Amino acid sequence: MHGNVGEWIWDYYGDYGTTAVTDPVGAENGTLCVYRGGGWNDFAKNMRSSYRAALSEDKGSFNIGIRLVRNAAMVTGSVISAGAQNVSNSSGKILIAYFSWGGNTKGIAEEIQLQTGADLFEIELVTPYSTDYNTVLDEAQRDQNEQARPELAVHVENMDEYDTVILGYPNWWASIPMPIASFLEEYDFSGKTIIPFCSHGGGRFGQSLTAIAKLAPDSVMGDGLSVHYSGGNSLPDEISKWLSENGITD
């Protein structure tokens, strides 16, 4: 961020103490607030986080900005809402829910099922996508542009019973297929853990993790697994390691 805008920070301006401190919070009160790092019109020597300056707390400037942040759970690397009380808890009853067009995601879901014994649920549509590759490319892009919510043909009757949903999908146009959005909006995922996995052709997760976090903001997201197409021979080992890292298996 250095050289873009200086960062307006929470601390009041005050003298530094004489001893070393970690994460100092600034003076207890005051009228001047601190901004750090140089903005676009600062000298090059100020382009560093340790550079600090002060400005009256009710003022602004064209070279000062703020940074938007969210809390992250240290253990899982997952993103949770600021102030949320829930912590990642991958225990309890597990559902594997997936959408697959060509079968790769389905194969991965089935391997996960084999290793966990969890319930398996395929997300299916009232009006399925075309089976023709070039046509589905267009259909998927159209749905993404329109932020469509394709109607789902099957539903999880007992979603309340599940604490963890392992959610699988192919990377479509660098994000989730829109049926995943329909699925996430159908249920209340507050306090549940969502552990995503995706099959892709080189783009790994693309923007899909952000899309999921936005659609289920009160859930906790576990560490995801991205698999190149069907995953090949190393798939069972990859899945085993990933499940264990998420605390699903020992």
Ligand SMILES: Cc1cc2nc3c(=O)[nH]c(=O)nc-3n(C[C@H](O)[C@H](O)[C@H](O)COP(=O)(O)O)c2cc1C
């Ligand atoms: C409509 C469509 C869009 C795709 N977009 C991407 C993409 O943006 N990035 C990528 O890496 N792979 C993309 N792929 C490739 C798929 O993610 C990949 O083939 C995946 O293994 C398909 O999983 P499935 O067999 O479960 O449907 C796309 C495939 C389709 C059909």
